[in-house]
Amino acid sequence: MTDARLFGDHFLRALPAEEQMTVQHVRALCASTLGPQAAEVAKQDVFAWETFRLLAREGIVATAFPRRFGGTDAPQRLRVRIIEELGRVCSTSASLITGTDLSSRAIVAGASEALQQQLLPGLCSGELQAAFGLTEPGAGSDVRGLATTFRRTSEGYLITGRKKFITRASTADWFVIVGRAEDTPGTFLAALVPRDAPGFTISPDVGKLGWFGVPIASLDLRDVAVPLAHRLGEEGEGFSLAQDALLRARIGHAAMALGRAIGAVEIAAAYACERSTFGKPLGEHQGVQWMLADMVTQVEASRALLALVADKYDRGDSDVATFASMAKLQATDLCMKVVTDALQLTGGRGYLQDFPLERFFRDAKLNQIGEGASEVHKSVIGRDLVRRARAAERHPCLREGSLVDY
Structure with missing residues (x-):
């Protein structure tokens, strides 16, 4: 390494x-x-088949699957590095990998052995695709x-039921659908639905601001019959299966955003070395150095x-x-801020469609929204902190008694 x-x-x-x-x-x-192909891929919001097939052929898609089905069973320590590298140049490529996971x-974690044998080799090789129907x-x-x-x-x-914002809806062969038992609403379930199931409708793709190459659509299910063998996990495990998938996706979003931020800094720093203002390179101005720092x-x-x-x-902490x-x-x-500042630093060029930062800027916003908006995660973190604070070791600088008595 250098x-x-x-x-x-x-x-x-x-x-x-x-x-x-x-x-x-x-x-x-x-x-x-x-x-080199990222800008072209991002011109239309249609599924990036060539990119996906390349990632499948080169074994990158397989990192999400167990070895016994043709995958590499990559740990998260490796996957975040892979996604960071992809996000540095191409949000489409990175989101194809996070989206596969x-x-x-839920199929890897909850499907029966028969279903795993039927689907996972094809999902691993890219011959089949699945979509996650939660939202x-x-x-x-x-x-x-x-x-x-x-x-x-x-x-x-x-x-x-109805599902919204479903990535890969237009290309998936199978859909993981998460819901609750009609007679016991506190019981969550997940099941696999084939795209040609009677009563199952997929909307046309819905246009969006960025993240082109991975379209989204809505799903409508009306008394869609699913055999017991297509249930994922036991009754009541649908919630935990969904949470594990979301947990991994949130880690993937973080890696993708950091990759894009890295790319934005690299582009802005290179520009600062080549562009001159007021008689010296932009990068020699203290204000610019502080921004980059x-x-x-x-x-x-x-x-x-x-x-x-x-x-x-x-x-497993x-x-x-x-x-x-x-x-x-x-x-x-951070990615949204860094990309915005990098675009500001590059001036009018950064706003051009021919310059990568325009694409980076549009793509950065969805990372703040997808798999839980930033405000949701603040609530999650804050609730956990308050819960733990009640039982935490008392700070040694505090005297005995209630703090409100100070």
């Missing part, structure tokens, strides 16, 4: 040699193909607000938090969900 790039490989060096080689392979793909995680018109980050119902039948379930310092700090979260997930919210909040808000 430090030729603006952001060093200190986190990469901590990985085993085989994992370092995987990241180097992704880096080479970014340099040869994904980066989100849409398939609804009235429920998103609050999974307990879901209105989709599962009515029990002698052969399985009849599912009725803030950017690089905050990005490196956020990368350290994300590395900690990845290790926590791989170890009980507090990983709260730390994932911290990483997602910090990285995505």
